[in-house]
Amino acid sequence: MSIIEEAKKALLKYPLCDHCLGRLFASRGFMISNEERGRSIKNVLFMEALNSSAGTYDEGVLTALARSGHRESLLFMRRIGKAIEPQSCFICGNLFDKINTNSIVNRIKEIINEQGIEFSSFQVGSVVSRMIIDNEVKVSTELGITSSESIKREINRMIGKALADSLGKRYSRLNPDVVVRVNTGDGSVSVEVMPVYIEARYRKLIRGIPQVGDASVASVAKETVIELKPLDVVLHFAGVEGPEVRVLGLGRPMVIEAIRPLSRNIREGTIIKNGVQLLNLKAAGKVQVREIKSKAGELRRVYRVLVKLYGNVNDEQLKSLEDYFSNRQIRQSMGRGKRVKLIYGLKVIPVSGSILELIIDTQGGFSIRRFITSEGTEPSISGTLGVKVIPIEVDILGIWY
Template sequence: MLELNKIEEFAPLCLSCLGRAFGKVGFGLDNRERGLEILNQLEIKEGSNLQERLIAQEIDCSLCDGLISEISNFRDLVIDSFSDFSISSFKIGTVVDKDILSREIEFQLQFGENTGEALKSQLNREIGISVYKKLGIEAKMDNPDAVAIIDTGYDIVNLEIKSLFIEGNYNKYDRTVPQTRWPCHSCRGVGCAKCNNTGQLYPDSVQSLIAHPFTIESSCSEDLFHGMGREDIDAAMLGDGRPFVLELRMPKNRDLDLQKIGKKVNVDNKDRVQASELKFVPRSRVAELKNTVCDKTYRVDVSISDKISIESLKKGAQRLTSTVIEQRTPTRVSHRRADLVRPRLVNSVDVVSFVDGMAELVIRAQHGTYIRELVSGDDGRTVPSLASLIDAKCKVEVLDVLNLHLQEKEEKND
């Protein structure tokens, strides 16, 4: 199988490229040593000195086009690209010109299938080892902090830094902030006269208030906020709060003191937004959170414009308890949700007080129940409703989420 004339067709080769053609044969040698050994075997067979006929300096190799000679250069490019980031593990990838790759395949196929190691594999491994030796950070195939993809044709490193994911619960007491940033409709976030050049429809959001100190501490490029559902802008989120995952993209600093930053969030946003139970989580928590739903308990202030007695109000509330209602998608959300009739279980409706036409109710209902419409009836789109059962006009004036019943959570299905 070792035929001199076949090898000579591809000469001059560097020792690595010769050795790599047998990279999967034998252990304990690197490709250069393996190349030397093959050269020795060939010389014994042919009885002549072949070094000059076959072998070139790495920089003059016609197979790798000198890429093997550039390993220390690639290492330095990678180290330079890492310099702004605090990372503890990394992985190397390489982009190599396809003509080089196809020539290598052609060369290696002469010696049989599955005997050779790919050029990219040697580059990735040796650059990785070299970076490890200089920086002392771990080379890791599975889920490293940084992936450096070197475009060997242009000496460019494309760096991907793993996002940080921080889970917590938030409470919202300020009834003017949406959950996430809301780009201005007119300028789509660029900034215009309508939005005071902020690019935002609302100056603050739960996202912006919580993320602010995290983005500063981590020097990330942007933040994303993944909530487990959301409440209306004018609804408060009370009780144990609502689970969320804050994603910090391209963080320069990964070593965050979550308790300290969480405390800053809470001091800076007293009476507006609070965050608790902060911890680092894997990316998979985002999908889990997005796919989880649960019953919720609400506190609502309802104005009832027709004169009714507290007894008939209580009777109406009682009749809603343990009832499956049919809710057609309210017109206020029909632009973003399909127009469907959804059955929803109302677990309980309790009347806390009823004074001067204002009732305070505590309602527990299945996930996805539209509480405002459960109360008002939404012009017959929700059946039955509190309004239809007590035969009076009812309107939710204030709505708070009191509790998410996470211990009985379920998977989302619509």
């Protein structure tokens, strides 16, 4: 069935405005608006319904066109003495006649200027009544039309184009700086500022620095985004460590999320303050947050642990310890459950007397201290050596995916 035949079938059953008729065939033809497409289809139907040379006309089609508001059909029907009253569009109820894009754009600009929002890209979202959406689906389904697009998409595009022309900003569906929301029911508008995400790694160069709280990694990270004037700051860490643990090497991955920032100029590079070093600050997105959350427990780590032995062990036992914890699974009780992790390798370095240095290459997501002491862990360092072993210092030398 041709577009004209499908359109005739639709109009004979429902009064449809130019927008809604054209939208039924949105995927069939480009570089033309739905309104123009619908208007053009009605004009062709009008011409087909009139055979001037023969002096005949298709009254049913012309009545349907006039009922849908087609101007030429309305005039023709009046000429033959049949006044047709235009009806509201079955799908949208003539919603497009009520949408004032200039007024919407002006209100959005007022909000942006009043709040001092800086941005370079935007997206538009709209709220449309459930009845309109249901009517739209009803028409497409009943007529078996698969070339349509949603009314929300048309409204978003229409307002988006007007905003882009007025603001000189870029429309972006993927990663907009702000999202403009328009309620077509009550005409209200709002501007949602999207978060700014900054990827980084942090190093703790001295002991006694917690991840969060006063004089912490979090406090230094928050200071780095103060220029963005955010409403709030959320930190996403790839795992945790205690305040007494230094984080060295390339540092621990993290993402700084600035909530509703008024500026989006990210300070990139490296920052060091109060024993905390933030490395490789750069723009990121939600994908990095998801990656950190999903992989935090699987990050491979290398620990340096200084331990004290409360008992005698010989060189053979220490060598045996290295051999035993080569690609060895350990089980550790964590709350009500157990975690199984892999120790890739262990190196024992005698320091002096009962003091040893252990270099442990392992999966993350478990307590390295409890692995040393044997608390809730099997096998463990203490359990394998058969003596009490207490960690004195813990450093993280490397973390990577």
